[in-house]
Amino acid sequence: MTPKALLLPLGIGIFAGITAGLCGVGGGIVMVPAFTFLLGMEQKAAVATSMAVIVPTSLMAIGRFSQAGLVQWHIFWPTAIGAVFAAYFATGWVRKLSNEQLTKIFAVLMILVGVSMLFKKP
Numbered sequence: 001m002t003p004k005a006l007l008l009p010l011g012i013g014i015f016a017g018i019t020a021g022l023c024g025v026g027g028g029i030v031m032v033p034a035f036t037f038l039l040g041m042e043q044k045a046a047v048a049t050s051m052a053v054i055v056p057t058s059l060m061a062i063g064r065f066s067q068a069g070l071v072q073w074h075i076f077w078p079t080a081i082g083a084v085f086a087a088y089f090a091t092g093w094v095r096k097l098s099n100e101q102l103t104k105i106f107a108v109l110m111i112l113v114g115v116s117m118l119f120k121k122p
Contacts, residue, residue, distance in 0.1 A: 008038060008039065009039070012030070012031060012034040012035070012038065012039075013031075013053065015030055015034075016030040016031045016034075016053070016057070017057060020057050020058075020061060021061060021064075026054075026057065027050045027051065027053065027054040027057070028047075028050060028106070029110065031046070031049070031050040031053060032046045032047055032050050032106065035049060035050065036103075042099045043099040043100075043102045043103045043106070044094055044095075044097075044099055044102060047094060047102065047106075048094075051087075
């Protein structure tokens with residue numbers, strides 16, 4: 001493995017980990033665009049790889065946030081159950097969509113989330 005092949009994903013992971021720890025985001029918002037633009041991955045592979053990386057990232061963050069008493073477990077459980085159920089079906093939809101369709105859906109979602117956050121009142 002070349003240094004670039006190792007260092008670029010490592011850098012993406014470091015940046016994604018920082019944004020995940022600070023803002024609760026990192027997988028889709030950071031890794032998917034980085035995987036597609038910097039590593040040349042197809043959208044479907046970028047989404048799948050990002051989801052795989054989220055597992056160890058989440059486990060580390062859950063441990064640290066739980067120690068600080070910040071995890072709201074009564075919110076966690078129903079949300080997790082809903083998310084797991086929805087993810088099962090969404091992965092089937094991803095397989096049926098083209099990479100172009102998935103990229104457009106992702107771009108629209110990022111724009112909507114970004115705009116809503118800009119105008120959200122504290």
